[in-house]
């Protein structure tokens with residue numbers, strides 16, 4: 341397929357064999373996008389939600405099987421009550437409106453994060469969408485909602501400790517393969533590529549354990565302006581990288 345390019349980047353062709361299998365995205369910049377238009381922050385979040393569909397649909401063309409998106413962090417509760425409740429309503433509306441299309445397009449949806457603090461109606465919608473799409477395998481979309489990497493590791497450690505306490509797990513056998521089995525992402529491969537939009541070069545507590553060897557792309561585009569062409573360019577660029585996982589080049 342032909343890809344959009346810009347002055348700084350050569351035109352690259354998507355090589356789906358070398359491309360990332362799992363892309364994770366920190367969707368940042370909705371607030372600034374709205375402010376630049378003199379509109380409230382929630383207007384930016386609604387525009388951002390519309391982008392999700394386009395990027396999910398773009399995954400198969402780039403050979404991306406797993407897409408994980410950061411929708412709401414454990415730190416986002418510190419925002420104003422208006423913004424938090426607006427976002428929660430948006431998530432409910434999104435799930436209700438998009439469920440059929442996602443299901444019809446072969447998308448398997450999962451949620452990661454701590455559900456305890458989310459309202460019961462939202463949790464019910466999340467559970468239903470997971471069940472409804474459980475047989476799909478074209479694209480695996482994981483939505484991180486009330487998710488924090490440290491919180492996830494703490495919750496995983498608690499469950500691991502409980503298994504030790506009840507004799508299900510021998511502490512002598514614990515190694516770096518053990519903890520991931522207790523993480524929310526236990527059924528997912530680690531992300532190969534993490535993209536953050538809006539010019540900030542931080543990972544903000546996203547997939548801390550899982551991203552140990554991920555490649556990162558920090559791009560200036562605000563999330564509501566992020567397009568499938570830019571996604572294709574970044575995934576194609578990933579295919580040109582030399583990933584050594586700590587070994588030397590051969």
Ligand code: FPP
Pocket residue numbers: 367368369370371372373381385386388389392409410411412413416430431434483538563
């Ligand atoms: C960060 O932008 C974005 C969020 C905290 C929310 C992300 C939510 C969406 C993209 C919409 C909904 C997603 C789904 C799955 C329906 P920001 O508000 O921090 O932007 P700023 O840095 O410009 O203020």
